[in-house]
Amino acid sequence: MTPDExxxxxxxxxxxxxxxxxxxxxxGIGTGSTVNHFIDAxxxxxxxxxxxxxxxxxxxxxxxxxxxxxxxxxxxxALPIYIDGADEIDHGFNxxxxxxxxxxxxxxxxxxxxxxxxxxxxxxxxxxxxxxxLPVEVIPMARAQVARAIARLTGGEPRWREGFxxxxxxxxxxxxxxxxPDPRALETELNQIAGIVTNGLxxxxxxxxxxxxxxxxVQRHERQSATESSR
Ligand code: 5RP
Numbered sequence: 001m002t003p004d005e006x007x008x009x010x011x012x013x014x015x016x017x018x019x020x021x022x023x024x025x026x027x028g029i030g031t032g033s034t035v036n037h038f039i040d041a042x043x044x045x046x047x048x049x050x051x052x053x054x055x056x057x058x059x060x061x062x063x064x065x066x067x068x069x070x071x072x073x074x075x076x077x078a079l080p081i082y083i084d085g086a087d088e089i090d091h092g093f094n095x096x097x098x099x100x101x102x103x104x105x106x107x108x109x110x111x112x113x114x115x116x117x118x119x120x121x122x123x124x125x126x127x128x129x130x131x132x133x134l135p136v137e138v139i140p141m142a143r144a145q146v147a148r149a150i151a152r153l154t155g156g157e158p159r160w161r162e163g164f165x166x167x168x169x170x171x172x173x174x175x176x177x178x179x180x181p182d183p184r185a186l187e188t189e190l191n192q193i194a195g196i197v198t199n200g201l202x203x204x205x206x207x208x209x210x211x212x213x214x215x216x217x218v219q220r221h222e223r224q225s226a227t228e229s230s231r
Contacts, residue, residue, distance in 0.1 A: 001215055004033070006121035007085075010213035011037035013220070014083050014119050015045050017209065023048040026076045028109040029063065030084025031056040031102035034119050038083055039063055053079060055109045056102035057167050073112060082113035085120050086207070087132040087200075093118070093207040093223045094183040098135030098200035101166050107198055111205050118207035122214040130178035133159070135200035140171045142195025147173055149193045154178055154186070170197055 001009070011034055018027065029035060029052045039059065042049075043066035051069030053076050054060040060070055073079075084106060086095040095118065097103050110116050136158070138146045147158040154175060161172040180186055183203035190199040210221040 003121055003123065006213040006215075007034040007119075008037040009218050010034060010119040010121060010211045012041050013211045013213070013218040014038055014117055015041055015047065017081060017083070017117050018047055018049070021049060021080055024050045025080055026050050026053055026071050026078075028053045028079050028082030028084075028113045029055060029059050030082065030106050030109075031059050032085040032100045034085035034121075035059060035083065036062060038119060039066055039068065042066075043068055053109055053112075055084070055105040056100070058100075058102070073109065076112060079109070079113040081115045081117060082110050083117050083119060084110065086118050086124055086202075088126045088129050089118055089120065089124055089207065089210060090126055090129050090183070092183075093210060094129060094201070094203040095207060096129050096132050096134055096200050097202050098137070098172070099132065101135065101137075101161070101164055101172055103135055103200045104137050104166065104168055104170075104198040107202065107205070110202065115209065116205065116207045117209045117211065119211045120213070122212055125212060129180040129183055129201070133174035133176045134178055134180070135161075136173045136175060136190065137166055137168070137170050137197040137199075138173055139195050139197060143171050143173065146193055146195040150175055150190070153189060153193070168197065
């Protein structure tokens with residue numbers, strides 16, 4: 001199977017996670033090529049939901065084009081589920097996200113959801129996060145200062161994603177050369193640096209369910225402490 005076929009398999013498997021939802025439910029939708037497959041599958045499934053809270057302009061456009069109603073976070077008194085991909089996920093269900101640059105809104109919508117379902121192909125599963133450069137969204141005027149602070153803190157090499165502007169009007173630094181054995185601690189430390197809007201570590205709010213597509217089929221893994229809040 002190609003990587004794209006694996007992404008599609010993970011996305012299709014996520015439909016089963018919606019079966020128990022009431023028809024008036026809103027769901028949270030992430031961003032990326034795996035989520036694009038999910039949006040297409042959702043539109044074709046005939047499943048009845050009230051609509052979706054989107055994490056990016058790109059996903060909003062795709063949802064609208066497929067006839068799925070959009071809702072703002074303000075309208076979502078409850079968000080039972082959030083479906084999104086990841087750039088890396090470790091065995092504790094901590095993730096690196098933001099390869100598509102949508103990390104800030106992804107983190108916001110994920111934080112509002114009761115359950116985070118991560119859909120990805122098996123290449124995204126790692127023992128230790130960091131091989132994928134860690135995206136960090138920064139206020140443009142602080143970019144160089146933040147880069148120096150991140151280099152001092154982590155020993156990694158922040159590189160400006162030149163020419164890319166986020167949906168929020170900010171810039172992205174991709175931090176290369178990291179190994180992140182304690183993602184929750186690093187996420188917290190990065191949050192203290194003035195000028196960082198969001199870092200791409202999703203550890204304080206990790207995934208609850210992982211649908212991992214392998215050549216042998218889609219595996220469903222549930223985080224053991226999924227019923228306890230670790231936020
Ligand atoms: C976007 C993200 C995506 O979830 C991540 O980049 C994975 O993307 P894809 O499904 O295309 O591999 O965090 O900001």
